[in-house]
Amino acid sequence: MVRHSKHAYQPYTKKKPEKKEEKIPEGAIRLPGGLLDTNAGFLIQEDEVVEETELTIVQEPGPLLGAGLLRCLECGNDFQDSSLYKQFDHSVCDDCRDSEEKAHIITKTEAKHEYLLKDADLDKREPTLKFLVRKNPHNPRWGDMKLYLRLQIEKRALEVWESQEEIDAAKERRTENREKAKMKKLDKSVKELRKAVRTSLWTKDLSSHKHEYGEETYDEDSDMYSKRCTTCDHELQYEKM
Structure with a gap:
């Protein structure tokens, strides 16, 4: 009697993968050559049909309720x-x-000029202020603008200067210093202009001059003779022996 081994060869049939049913758009007609007539006025290749896939939709978490x-x-x-x-x-x-007052936006340049703030007051001082970035409407090549909330800028200015009176006083000092600098620059320009005018009016004649005398005259009181140059009014006096 022949005993069969448990590991005896047992033939099996490899299961063929199921052919995936090709999906075509609803109402489309398959044409020879792998073309599909979409009934929309154009033909497409059948292999260009994109199968519908599940999309993963990521949504931002909504605001918390109750304690949030x-x-x-x-x-x-x-x-x-x-x-x-x-x-x-x-x-x-x-x-x-x-309210326009509550949502008023101000540029970084305006904040520095109007409230006398420095870059460090806006960018490094804690807590740092949030801002929006927008293209410069005057010229995009000038770089992006930083837009701040005016209410927060006013609060930051009071933190730096302690009071609105200090801000106003600092503005007056800067205005006075600016006017003094302008006057100093103007005075310097006027002095340089006057110097240039004097230089243009007065030129030193370095060329040699030869006197051309006119007629000789005699002074009886001094018993002296004289004659005057006709070009430079130089007078030559002499006596005759």
């Missing part, structure tokens, strides 16, 4: 989110944002 509510600094009401909070971390709801 924000309190508006203007009206005191709770709100979930607002444009001013997103852009500048400024806790003001969208209803109060409609």
Whole structure:
């Protein structure tokens, strides 16, 4: 009796992969040559049909409810989110944002000039201020503009200068110094202009001059003779022996 081994060869049939059903757009007609008539006025290659795939949609998490509510600094009401909070971390709801004063934007250049702030006051002083970046409307090649919320700039200026009176006094001092610098520059320009005019009017004649005398005259009182140059009025006096 022949005993069969458990590991005896057992033939099997390899399962062929199922042919994936090709999908074509609804209403399309398959034509020879791998073309599809889409009934939309044009033909496409069948292999260009992109199969529908599942899309992963990433959504930003919504605002937290309950404990995550924000309190508006203007009206005191709770709100979930607002444009001013997103852009500048400024806790003001969208209803109060409609006021032009609350949402007024100022450029970095204006902030430095109007409130006498330095770059370090805006970029490095804690807490750092958030800003928007926009193309320069006057000339895009000048670089992007930084836009700040005016209310936050005013608050930062008071932190630096301690009071509005100090800001105004510093502005007056800078204006006076600027006027003094202008007058000093103007006086220097006037002096240089006067010097240039005098130099142009007075030129030293380095060429030799030969006198051409006129008629001789005699002075009886001094018993002297004289004659005068006709070009330079030089007078030559002499006596005759």
